[in-house]
Amino acid sequence: MQRRQFLTAATSAATALLSAGCEPAPRALQGGFAGVDLERGHRLRDLLAGGQLPAPAVLRRAQVVVAGGGVAGLAAARALRLAGVDDFVLLEQEDEAGGNSRGGQVAGIACPLGAHYLPLPGDDAREVQDLLEELGLRRRVAGRWQYEERHLCHSPQERLFFEGEWHEGLLPVQGVGAATLAQYRHFAAQVAALGKAARFTMPALKSFDVKRPLAPIHQALDAMLFDDWLTLQGLDDPHLRWYLGYCCRDDYGAGTARVSAWAGIHYFASRHGFHAPGEAAPEEREAVLTWPEGNGWLTRRLAEPLRAGGQLRTGCSVLRITEGRHGVEVDALHHATGNVERWQARRCVVALPVFMAARVLPSPPAFLQEAARRLRWSPWLVANIHIDAPLQDRPGAAPAWDNVLYQDANPGGLGYVNAGHQRLEPGQLLAGPTVLSYYQALGDQPQGREQLATQPWTHWANAALATLGVPHPDLARRATGVEIARYGHAMAIPVPGQLAFLSKIGLQPIPSKRKQLSNGERMPWLPTPATARLAFAHADWSGYSVFEEAFTRGHAAGGVAAG
Numbered sequence: 001m002q003r004r005q006f007l008t009a010a011t012s013a014a015t016a017l018l019s020a021g022c023e024p025a026p027r028a029l030q031g032g033f034a035g036v037d038l039e040r041g042h043r044l045r046d047l048l049a050g051g052q053l054p055a056p057a058v059l060r061r062a063q064v065v066v067a068g069g070g071v072a073g074l075a076a077a078r079a080l081r082l083a084g085v086d087d088f089v090l091l092e093q094e095d096e097a098g099g100n101s102r103g104g105q106v107a108g109i110a111c112p113l114g115a116h117y118l119p120l121p122g123d124d125a126r127e128v129q130d131l132l133e134e135l136g137l138r139r140r141v142a143g144r145w146q147y148e149e150r151h152l153c154h155s156p157q158e159r160l161f162f163e164g165e166w167h168e169g170l171l172p173v174q175g176v177g178a179a180t181l182a183q184y185r186h187f188a189a190q191v192a193a194l195g196k197a198a199r200f201t202m203p204a205l206k207s208f209d210v211k212r213p214l215a216p217i218h219q220a221l222d223a224m225l226f227d228d229w230l231t232l233q234g235l236d237d238p239h240l241r242w243y244l245g246y247c248c249r250d251d252y253g254a255g256t257a258r259v260s261a262w263a264g265i266h267y268f269a270s271r272h273g274f275h276a277p278g279e280a281a282p283e284e285r286e287a288v289l290t291w292p293e294g295n296g297w298l299t300r301r302l303a304e305p306l307r308a309g310g311q312l313r314t315g316c317s318v319l320r321i322t323e324g325r326h327g328v329e330v331d332a333l334h335h336a337t338g339n340v341e342r343w344q345a346r347r348c349v350v351a352l353p354v355f356m357a358a359r360v361l362p363s364p365p366a367f368l369q370e371a372a373r374r375l376r377w378s379p380w381l382v383a384n385i386h387i388d389a390p391l392q393d394r395p396g397a398a399p400a401w402d403n404v405l406y407q408d409a410n411p412g413g414l415g416y417v418n419a420g421h422q423r424l425e426p427g428q429l430l431a432g433p434t435v436l437s438y439y440q441a442l443g444d445q446p447q448g449r450e451q452l453a454t455q456p457w458t459h460w461a462n463a464a465l466a467t468l469g470v471p472h473p474d475l476a477r478r479a480t481g482v483e484i485a486r487y488g489h490a491m492a493i494p495v496p497g498q499l500a501f502l503s504k505i506g507l508q509p510i511p512s513k514r515k516q517l518s519n520g521e522r523m524p525w526l527p528t529p530a531t532a533r534l535a536f537a538h539a540d541w542s543g544y545s546v547f548e549e550a551f552t553r554g555h556a557a558g559g560v561a562a563g
């Protein structure tokens with residue numbers, strides 16, 4: 001309850017519905033902010049800006065310090081354990097590890113606070129495949145890989161509220177004209193051709209080469225805006241543009257006018273392509289793993305052995321990381337005691353966002369300073385809405401896991417997922433109570449971060465209820481509580497030119513004696529930036545944020561720190 005300022009408010013959304021002549025009486029709404037402790041982050045920012053950091057009260061030692069406990073930090077810790085290094089500590093600012101992939105609860109119902117799904121990993125994401133095997137999510141049956149049915153997203157997976165009705169899938173198809181369908185086919189052909197001409201891998205770092213970091217096609221696409229590339233191709237259909245804008249905001253936090261053409265193509269070419277209606281798609285095309293608490297299911301399992309082994313220290317903000325000739329010193333503020341602890345270690349994995357890493361290193365290497373200067377981050381919010389019974393619904397396709405509005409009144413609104421969708425009890429799929437997790441990416445809003453920091457929770461709750469009230473007219477009456485998770489720097493936006501920059505600094509030859517990492521892997525180069533004693537691991541270093549990027553970088557950095 002620490003960070004949930006439970007407040008009570010009558011929702012203006014309900015009032016708006018009433019004044020529009022719809023049912024029903026407004027009800028008192030419970031809610032507040034949840035998830036990331038913005039005040040803790042701001043306190044840290046002020047401390048660092050003041051320059052005078054508190055003197056350490058305690059001195060401790062470990063072989064390795066992992067700074068930051070998101071997916072990358074947890075992956076690094078796992079890699080250390082796999083390499084037989086148990087003498088390490090993971091320092092995490094929040095009270096729970098997981099970063100942007102944590103789960104929460106509203107009224108006792110599990111829901112995601114951030115990341116909510118993982119597409120089935122392809123062979124380029126071998127490290128993620130290994131993790132899924134370890135967690136029992138993937139196994140070989142009669143020579144074929146199978147995924148645990150319980151955790152594959154149940155059908156129906158997604159639907160679109162378009163022209164007053166729900167439609168299956170997210171690509172607007174019903175009622176669109178021949179010209180739109182022709183553009184769908186044209187875009188599909190372009191994605192297929194580019195996918196043949198260059199490697200688009202997930203994680204993207206697997207397509208880099210130490211001798212020639214970026215293929216010429218990647219370079220050309222990275223240099224221009226996706227919007228401009230689409231215009232050059234004559235792809236101007238509003239339905240196609242809406243869909244591509246939705247996809248970019250969903251993965252990159254910003255639309256086609258901000259992300260590079262590389263990012264726009266990579267979204268499709270690195271997975272299963274873009275399939276125009278009527279075109280054959282691979283069976284596993286859109287398969288994703290998901291859980292009521294979203295990817296918090298994964299991060300809790302990654303954190304469990306660390307908690308058991310005493311290596312996880314939450315509520316600890318890293319204040320300073322000093323790299324010396326013989327080791328590293330890491331100062332961390334323990335929020336519960338107010339004490340600063342100094343950790344001395346041989347190496348440190350810096351699994352912090354780039355802007356934070358640049359603040360806590362007294363002399364940041366040039367590549368870190370440059371990355372902090374160049375990267376742009378999208379703010380996000382998740383509104384978790386508890387409803388006490390099933391909602392009225394507009395006609396058309398049945399309720400799905402992911403429910404998206406073609407016309408969302410909120411800028412960057414991405415629709416909602418139903419946290420109750422994976423329930424196994426017969427008849428439970430549509431039954432309330434449940435939690436609807438509404439997502440909004442604010443990367444296209446010039447004042448998005450300031451608004452997130454200053455607007456009260458009711459502002460965001462009312463906006464979510466109002467827009468979702470269009471397909472579900474009784475939502476304001478059914479909603480009993482809303483919790484808002486805010487992320488000021490949720491994810492790096494893959495803007496033009498960023499891939500060219502990051503691909504160069506991310507590829508450093510590993511000194512020959514360390515080519516064989518102690519976890520048994522061989523690597524000719526390190527796929528994540530490093531100095532002599534620091535290995536950097538965070539999705540930011542990929543220039544966009546998905547589980548596969550964060551995990552692969554964390555795994556590599558952990559392997560190096562162990563070596």
Ligand SMILES: Cc1cc2nc3c(=O)[nH]c(=O)nc-3n(C[C@H](O)[C@H](O)[C@H](O)COP(=O)(O)OP(=O)(O)OC[C@H]3O[C@@H](n4cnc5c(N)ncnc54)[C@H](O)[C@@H]3O)c2cc1C
Binds near residue numbers: 072091100117487490
């Ligand atoms: C709303 C939202 C939805 C998303 N949905 C998906 C999805 O469905 N699927 C997907 O694959 N990806 C999704 N993502 C992307 C997701 O962020 C990545 O998958 C992944 O969680 C990034 O992990 P990371 O370790 O690189 O970064 P982070 O999650 O940023 O981890 C960094 C960690 O460092 C900690 N930290 C920061 N400063 C300090 C300090 N000074 N001292 C100590 N600790 C510190 C933070 O608290 C955090 O735990 C989503 C992101 C958001 C914000």
